[in-house]
Amino acid sequence: MMRQAKGKTPRRPAPKKPSNNQKDPVGVYCRVRPLGVEDKECCIEVISSSTIQLHAPEGFKTNRNGEYKETQYSFKKVFGVSVSQIELFEHVAKPLVDDLLHGKNGLLFTYGVTGSGKTFTMTGSPGQGGLLPRSLNMIFQSIGPYQAKRYVFKTDDKNGMEVQNEVDALLERQRRENSLPIPKTSSRQKLDPEIADMINPEEAFEAEGVDEDSSFSIFVSYIEIYNNYIYDLLEETQEDAIKPKPPQSKTLREDQNHNMYVAGCMEVEVKSAEEAFQVFWRGQKKRKVANTRLNRESSRSHSVFIIKLAQAPLDADGDNVLQDRNQVTVSQLCLVDLAGSERTGRTGAEGTRIREAGNINQSLLNLRTCIEILRENQMCGTNRMVPYRDSKVTHLFKNYFDGEGKVRMVVCVNPKADDYEETLLVMRFAEMTQEVEVARPVDRPICGFTPGRRQRNQAFKEELSRRLEERGGPTDRDVQTVMSHLVHSLPPLPSCELTDPNDDITLPRLIEALQNRQRIRQTMMDEYNQTANMMRSMLQDLDSNLASKDNFIHEQNGQLIEKDKIIQNNKAEIERLEKKTKTQEHKIEILQKTSKIYEDDKRLLQQELDTREQRLHREQSEKRRMEQRMQGVVTDTQYKWEKECDRRVNAMQLEMQNKLWVKDEKLKQLKAIVTESKTPGRPDPPPRQTQPKRPSREERVPAKRSASPSPVPTTTPLRPLHRRSRSAGGEKWVDHKPSSNLDLGTVLQPVIPNAIQVSAPSEKALSKCDRYVLTHQEVASDGEIETKLIKGEVMKTRGGGQAVQFTDIETLKQELTGVPSRKRKSSEGKPPSGAPVEGDWTDVETRCSVAVEMKAGSKMGPGYEHHGITKRRKP
Template sequence: MQRPGKGKTPRRPGPKKASNTERDPVGVYCRIRPLGSEDEECCVEMISSTTIQLHAPDGLKANRNGEYKETQYSFKKVFGINTTQLELFEDVAKPLVEDLIHCKNGLLFTYGVTGSGKTFTMTGSPGEGGLLPRSLDMIFNSIGPFQAKRFVFKPDDKNGMEIQSQVDALLERQKRDSQQAVPKTPSSRQKPDPEFADMISPDEACKSENVDEDGCYGVFVSYIEIYNNYIYDLLEDAPYDPIRPKPPQSKILREDQNHNMYVAGCTEVEVKSTEEAFEVFWKGQKKRRIANTQLNRESSRSHSVFTIKLAQAPLDADGDHILQDKNQVNVSQLCLVDLAGSERTNRTRAEGSRLREAGNINQSLMTLRTCIEVLRENQMCGTNKMVPYRDSKVTHLFKNYFDGEGKVRMIVCVNPNADDYEETVLVMRFAEMTQEVEVARPVDRPICGLAPGRRHRNQAFRDELSRRLEERGGPSNAVDDRVLMTQLIESLPDLPTCELVDPADDQTLPRMIEVLERRHQIRQMMTEQFNKTANTVKSMLQQFDSQLSAKDYFLHDQQSKLNEKDKVILSQKTEIERLEKKSKTLEYKIDILQKTTDMYEQDKRALQQELETREHRLQSELSERKRMEQRMQGAVTDTRLKWEKECERRVNAKQLEMQNKLWVKDEKLKQLKAIVTESSSGGSAPTERPEKPERPSRERDRNIQQKRSPSPSPLPKALPVHPKHRRSHSAGGEKWVDHKPPSNLELDTVMQPIIPNAIKVSTPSEKALSKCHKYVLRHQELASDGEIETKLIKGDVFKTRSGGQAVQFTDIETLKQVCPLAPSRKRRSGSAEGPAEVEDIENRAPAASTNSSHGYQKRRKP
């Protein structure tokens, strides 16, 4: 396709794949329909047999500022308004039918806007048959004398064909005739439309002259529609329920062994004449979905696909019977597609279901355009982009044709009305792009390697034999008798296989009986022929005996030969009876062996199933045991780690407890030593020395002072007790004495006591106390729940009247680290809060948070 204003679309350079396959472009044709009325404005002009020109309407030119200009498009051929259906068929569809007869596939589809004449082009009208009826008529005119009997070819439901013997085909014909005697649904009683009987006149009949006469043919047709992206079978006879009618079931697409797409479960009807094919087509046509829109009174709301499948099989070497070989069957098909019209919903004023139908139609046509664009880009630029065939059922069904399975032809139908100008421009652009896509050329497939003309020679031999018999008045000599006897012997059918695979097989025995009956009939014909020949010979001998007595010896010789023949025939009959008895005996034995084999097979399957069940159970038990072992190992590991941690914690706590006790004893011994030293020194001035704070009890202080002094001395005034504070005084700016015994353990708590301006000592001294105003003692002990807690015992340092240093304890802060996995223990009463009296301050139970106790003091006396 070419635009003179802009020139042909240039091909973009790119690497092309090296391939020896010859390729042909997609054949795109254009057909212009006549205007509906004379007052309509025309926008399409046919310039030549291959070029058309589009004129933009005046209104569009004024509104678009000259955007739409006169544009020319070129096609393979353009058909004007005066083109007949026959001319269109001979140029477009007839080559595809020729290829179909020569085992090549083909695809023909019509494309255009709604009301452009697509359905008329494909179907036609009475007296003006379209492409579809003319294709069927040409097929049957070409292969009519060479068609096989019905049901010799049988679809295998996998997009292939099987060949049945003449006996099986006869049985199936009888079965089908008995089923069709009682109509199932009202649709089966429908008669074909009488208007379709005179679609094609006898003068317009076409026929192919290059038909292989040494083959047999069978024609199968199927008719589907793609509606809302669902596939429905238009030839399916569903049970009809007038009370609760059921909607038709959608079909699915599958891929056969040759990677060709087909509709699974689609009805394929074998037809033997053009009239029968018309009847099948019209039966499906009445089920097709059409609706009345603003653009067309009977607008197609779905894409229809009518498939003609031609099966071909060669004859045997004698030219009498079809070869019973599935590999020798060639199946070719021609798909005639009537696409629904692309339309704009604002023009059709569609609503509800009509709007949804239009949306699905436009979506499927858009997918077709996208696939063509990607194919064109891959071929021109050497890219390898994935073609989105699966986005629509239409493109997915015909992907094999675009990949090189057969010829592709498209007829672009154009309505010259100016109202369709914008849609027509889009159609022209799509046709221009489609014409640049190339499809691989199909390869010729030979039918069989046998010598041609077998059927013709066989028929000529039969005609010559009949002529000679008529001239002689019957078989009058030994040569004719020998020829007839030979023909009868050769016509004996071969015994079919008598192997019974299934006990419920109801075909093998009837088939065997039918063959034996035919053999018996032929034997009777041989006997009759022989008797007739013998009688003729006897009459001739009698005539010769009456005329010439010299021929007695000859007659006697002939009689002896006749007797020998009778003996041979008797011996043959005896042998046949013996063989028949042997055949029956073997059949009985085969039946017994088959039953025994079936019993053994059942036992084998039962034992195998039991073995598999036990193996599965054993595997389950082993896996369950492994899981139990893993869980036990995990539990043992967790328990071991837990107890190791618990033992380590208890050992640390016990060590701390023993260190605290040892420290308390050492402090007590030091105090006792100091008391003894003070008592022995008399009234000498004591040196102030810090001691470990004891229990905050005033009676205890008085008892200690009485022991230290031989004579009672008056107690000093009570020191002021500092009130409790909500926050620790350690945050102030005073100087502190940070007393941290060396036996303390470092804990990994987040909150650590940090005291600024502090003098850290491990043993308190008078020098340190004289420089500071605050005193804090870090004390660790084992709590009742087994955890280590740290207490900060705080106090004020002041000078005594005797010149020493005294400490008045005011607060106790407790820091504690608790293990969440450790078992909880009950708190002992009187161990956490208040100034409860215990044996020693180092052994008091901790509190859960920082607590303040009543103040108590510890004084050092001279």
């Protein structure tokens, strides 16, 4: 960032240029050079007027499979080997020259590999003039009769143009002619023989719509960019044979309109195409060229030939240029011959040639980078800075890419197979350049004077001469001839030197000569008065005619004013419609964006709806599974309570039967005692205490209509056994049981002594224990809840905290095993001996023997399973 110096006036901001939203792509043309005599293989084929195809030469692999690849590239127009120079000029350079004559800028440059024909395309050869001489020919053919006199337009040192009056221009011409005579090259015989055939006026084009009420002047300058330095090829330096002075490089500056120009560059005013081309050829001899292996005259620098056209309107009388600097329009056409990209390995360059090739390739690479960033900014909407200042070529022409004029590029290619790789890179760059769009330049404003001023003055002079001839009076040419004859016919004055005071001859002779001259002078005055009277009468007649013509002109002007009003109304209507169109386009754009937003929202909502439908479907399936499980639980609970009711009924029946049996036994004993006491002769035995016999398992089973009840079994109730986990030991455990776990109500449950039970692990709990166990529950594939005990060791970390290293996983399952049927048919017999009956389920020992089933041969380690019954009875 540069800091502004104190006391200096800040730079004025650039004037606002008329905005134009219309853009045109960079026009890229392709020209194919004929194949050389020594070259045998061709790698380029012209498919159509806008497409070429590249064939990979033999031995050149273009993909991973080792196959040959053919690629096609499209351009605005493709010129084959048979296309002439005039046809190329008509399609490429002629539109740029038309824009130049109408006040618009243009840039045309040739691009390609060394030896591809760029210089021939730009300059040409004897008999085949290139784009540059034909452009000069067309310019002077179009503005020839409207050129201003030399030095009427004068360039300043700040890329501007000044206008001088006729007197100042005449003095400037005399001063320049006395100091440095201008070579007159209007005749073709004085041109160099090598360039005489390049300028052919018969083949010159003429532009249409040139403003005849303006005066034009052409200025040319010629520079080269060598090793990223700018040198003026038209600068005249005094050559010193002993110690030659190297040329001084020029600098780039920015004018008040923010346009780039070369400061101190010599601009030569030319008045004919021959003179302009002679100036170009003088600078062409100073251009840096060298002999390389690929080209005998290889350009080692980028050359830029600038044609600057200055035009200003004539005054109201149509005689002189309007002395208003703001009315001067300056347009320029830059013809650039870029140096060819090359590889040092192929050219065999050494020393200075290597440095030149490196600078050339670097400048071309920077041009490619600028084009890529411009394309990215326009296509992606980014705002990256374009590195114009990295190279003098791009810095000089940055205004053209920012919308100061049209840009055209001619890509020259050599079809020989040796240049295939370089040609492929050139084609890719040219194809990318076509995607860059440049703002279309706006038309320059037209001066407010009435058009046709020059023609009206010329018509007036011709009409005046014709009227004088009709009346027999002298014309302007006759008057000038008579006046000059009279002046030359005056008698010479005799010698008036008196050597003798008595001389009486000299004075009378002098008096007689003066009287003759007086008489001739009187005659001339009479003829002059007569001619003046005649001219006065003719002018009066012309005034009357002009008055009638003025009335006619006023009528025509009135009609023109009405037409202008209609045109203004139409323009206003067009502007209104354009604004309405822009508003509608803006609304359409907003609606499109809104529609896109709605479509995105619709897509997101549809995705969310699909997700929710999937989740709902999943929840419904889960609900169905839960309903099935709950239905099974209800069924099992109902079955369990039915069994419980049956058990209680059977128990009551058994108790009543036992009571009846006890009563029966007591009655039998009482009956026996009574019977024995009644027997005579036999003493009564002492009463003995009899223990009631315990009924067997078959006897304990209740039978229908059983008459003898069995006694109630008196067995000691057993404590329910609890399985101890493998984690029981001397260590302290952290028993992590989340609050979301369910109580399954099974017989066997893991019991961990010396355990701190927590619902969420904490650092304080972990610091007090050595082992860690996590009780995790999840639904198994059969719908039952599966419990996992995930065990680990608590270790201390380097930072002073605790970490858990998991070492074992213990899985607990529950299964439904050995459940008897709800009802036993009456036809079935008693169960086999040793089999548990319904009443035996009340026994804890019997219940545990059925509940616990260990897998055969399994060890108490990771992966063993607990099988517990889901349906059990309360003791």
